[in-house]
Amino acid sequence: MTSTAQQPLNSGFGAASTAEEVINGIDLTGKVAIVTGGYSGIGLETARVLHGAGARIVVPARDVERARTALAVLPGTEVEHMDLLDPASIDAFAEKFLASGRPLHLLVNNAGIMATPLARDTRGYEAQFAANHLGHFQLTTKLWPALVAANGARVVVLSSRGIRFAGIDFDDLQFEHRTYEPFLAYGQSKTANALFAVEVDRRGQAEGIRAFAVHPGLIIDTGLVKHLDPAVLQAAGALDGEGKPIRDPERQMKTVQQGAATSVWCATSPQLDGLGGVYCENVDISPLVPPENETAWTTGDTIPGVLPRAVDPEAAARLWEVSKLLTA
Numbered sequence: 001m002t003s004t005a006q007q008p009l010n011s012g013f014g015a016a017s018t019a020e021e022v023i024n025g026i027d028l029t030g031k032v033a034i035v036t037g038g039y040s041g042i043g044l045e046t047a048r049v050l051h052g053a054g055a056r057i058v059v060p061a062r063d064v065e066r067a068r069t070a071l072a073v074l075p076g077t078e079v080e081h082m083d084l085l086d087p088a089s090i091d092a093f094a095e096k097f098l099a100s101g102r103p104l105h106l107l108v109n110n111a112g113i114m115a116t117p118l119a120r121d122t123r124g125y126e127a128q129f130a131a132n133h134l135g136h137f138q139l140t141t142k143l144w145p146a147l148v149a150a151n152g153a154r155v156v157v158l159s160s161r162g163i164r165f166a167g168i169d170f171d172d173l174q175f176e177h178r179t180y181e182p183f184l185a186y187g188q189s190k191t192a193n194a195l196f197a198v199e200v201d202r203r204g205q206a207e208g209i210r211a212f213a214v215h216p217g218l219i220i221d222t223g224l225v226k227h228l229d230p231a232v233l234q235a236a237g238a239l240d241g242e243g244k245p246i247r248d249p250e251r252q253m254k255t256v257q258q259g260a261a262t263s264v265w266c267a268t269s270p271q272l273d274g275l276g277g278v279y280c281e282n283v284d285i286s287p288l289v290p291p292e293n294e295t296a297w298t299t300g301d302t303i304p305g306v307l308p309r310a311v312d313p314e315a316a317a318r319l320w321e322v323s324k325l326l327t328a
Contacts, residue, residue, distance in 0.1 A: 013283035029054035037111025039067035084135030094142035104146035132189035201277030210276030212266035217254035
């Protein structure tokens with residue numbers, strides 16, 4: 001198994017850096033950005049900061065009214081209907097954007113679900129894999145002409161340290177034969193997100209498209225953890241005795257502002273010019289986890305890094321072909 005060049009840049013930022021800090025001095029006037037899930041949590045903070053730097057923001061949303069209410073503070077932001085579990089709505093959103101004739105400079109595939117009870121989309125696909133990976137695969141490939149037209153686009157894919165829970169089971173992607181476990185399915189979907197960035201970058205590089213996978217950290221005060229028992233979060237040291245989030249950026253327990261920082265850095269930083277296909281965290285490129293450190297990395301939360309299986313170009317290419325068939 002080979003892997004991408006995961007070499008930290010020593011960016012000058014760190015685990016506690018905020019999105020505001022990393023975008024300081026960057027002008028996005030004239031740029032167009034699509035942010036999925038851009039109306040809550042780190043997606044909203046990502047949209048807010050990109051908007052503040054001058055970008056025109058488009059947010060596809062399952063709940064359009066809720067999104068419009070949340071985004072009313074960002075003048076000129078466009079909200080359109082899209083549901084990552086509804087393939088027809090993804091096509092409709094993409095076709096409407098393409099019909100506008102605009103280039104797409106930044107695509108932030110931020111939306112996601114985590115550790116949900118077993119559910120399936122209308123095609124019978126397991127919901128976490130469908131929403132977190134396949135929906136974004138379909139969206140990105142449909143929007144490809146607009147990314148090419150930007151003459152220098154970036155695609156940011158939100159992954160997670162959840163890659164530690166599972167790789168890709170190509171023999172049973174949809175949990176039709178094995179027992180469904182919420183975190184196993186989440187881990188598979190987050191590994192798929194990381195691999196997707198590898199292959200988007202490989203395929204898009206010649207056309208000016210670069211892609212990055214991001215681990216934002218553990219941000220408790222978003223809707224992502226709604227399926228988790230607070231007692232589990234307390235036992236994991238993420239909540240205090242009063243049920244309030246514990247902030248410890250070095251252990252990946254971050255604020256929303258810190259959680260959005262790596263996404264914004266990957267989308268905009270000139271430090272990443274000429275680079276791509278890498279997994280990032282704490283506003284830098286993550287190092288590869290060496291085999292002798294995998295156990296400590298998997299069971300801990302302070303060691304940065306990415307498992308080689310999550311940036312393996314052969315697995316990324318295979319996943320692309322499988323995803324193409326599943327979304328055809």
